[in-house]
Amino acid sequence: MPSPQIDIHHVAKLSRLALTEEEAAHYQEQLTRILGHIDQLSSHTLDAEPSAHAMPVFDVIRPDETRPGFTQDQALANAPRRAMDQFQIPKVIE
């Protein structure tokens, strides 16, 4: 188990969170404490297969059939900004 030395600015960028400096310092301190506790896992021999979930349900497939879905208007209804019946985002290409 690596020592819990968290590079908060790197993690915030991966998380897509524009933390303030004050928040960054606060979370750095809190997460270090939380990870310090979580590190107790390393003192155990965990000799078992990993499980992603508890129930024995695997590879659920469904028929490849069309189903009713949203109209364009319904899909766009909650968009914070829309233009020309599309989601509007800041300019990506100059």
Added chain:
Amino acid sequence: MSLSSSTIATLRRRLAAREISPRDIITDLAGTIETRNGTLGAYLTWDVDKALAEAEKADLSLPLGGIPIGIKDNINVTGQPCTCGSRMLSENYTAPYDAGAITRLRNAGAIPFGRLNMDEFAMGSSTENSALGVTRNPHDLDRIPGGSSGGSAAAVAGNLAVATLGSDTGGSIRQPAALCGCVGIKPTYGRISRFGLVAFASSLDQIGPITRTVEDAALLLNHLCGKDPRDSTSLDVPAPDFTSALGRDIKGLRIGLPKEYFISGIHAGVSASVQAAIKKLEGLGAIPVEISLPHTDVGVSTYYIIAPAEASANLARFDGVRYGHRSAGAGDLMEHYMMSREEGFGPEVKRRILLGTYVLSSGYYDAYYLKAQRARTLIRQDFEKAFEQVDVIVSPTSPTPAHRLGELKDNPLAAYLEDIFTIPVNLAGLPGISIPCGTAEEGGRQLPVGLQIIGKPLDEANILRVADAFEKA
């Protein structure tokens, strides 16, 4: 007795006898909410006109015809808000569809009425992490109702709802039910569709009812469970009539007492109430058996790796493009993502996204996430071994009664550790119920204590049977 403090079972009888109408129930509830919600803060919003319109059309031949059910604000109901207690969704989101659980409730005739406060995105155990308001415990207004389904429990306990839906990822139905003196059940993972439940940790989340009685919980479960093709993890198993488990004795039933759960650190009043409850079960003919769940001590650590990891992926969808808060000040696309999320999410959600991103990030995956998944297997195996010896397992639901508002605000780790008895049940995918079992004194007040009863996978019937026998004795 007022209609809003009745049970579903009573209302059904009175509706069938034509003593009351569905309209009377909504009118009575709306009046109570108007009067008392300002103090309790259980509901975020409620639409009386819509509910009255549905009440007019209610089909009383259906099993839940005309019964209003309050809904936690992370379960989508067409045309209603679904804020998840977050600024991210409080400004301009209207649910465009019904969750699978809501479809089932409607098919049984029930009326989804009111949106209940919660910890933001269900992250917390006190409802203090809601960005949209404070919810108070009806038993002591200076105390938390528990969480994350705190609004759902406070509404039932405060007679502002007949019954409600909550969701439970690490105890979020059972713990607030315990702290507010209600019945709350988290069914086996996969029993109830998660379609339309805003995802927190997908491998752990499960919807369930909070009610006044075990009978009401069984009635609601009857109409909530079943396969939904829109949730590939929902189980394709028939749901039995859960009410047939009620009114039966528990003679000879073996109840497991995990030695790791009955340790120092539990509030003396909680401990005394739970011990008295075990004696009462013994008096009803149950046989207590000491069992061991050796990996109990790694449960909280395992959960606080797996749940934030899944949350960090699930909450990536809040990008300010398709729905949710969008920052007004962003220049380019990256800034748009980072600012929208920074402004939209509150402190606990950010904390868990950061933690989850960290444990999944390059170089740390094997050390944290993979280890946690191995620990999860061991925790499940602990229960499997225990259930070779016993029929159900009992424990306190929470090690303490309700804290004062603000008491654990600056100590997230201490708050996380309080989930010790509920978390393993989610990690193992088992059904668990919390029922009232007396009180504990704290600060001169008598506060509710919850008894947790844990069952084998899909064996909700036996935990309901024990809970019902206990409640009636």
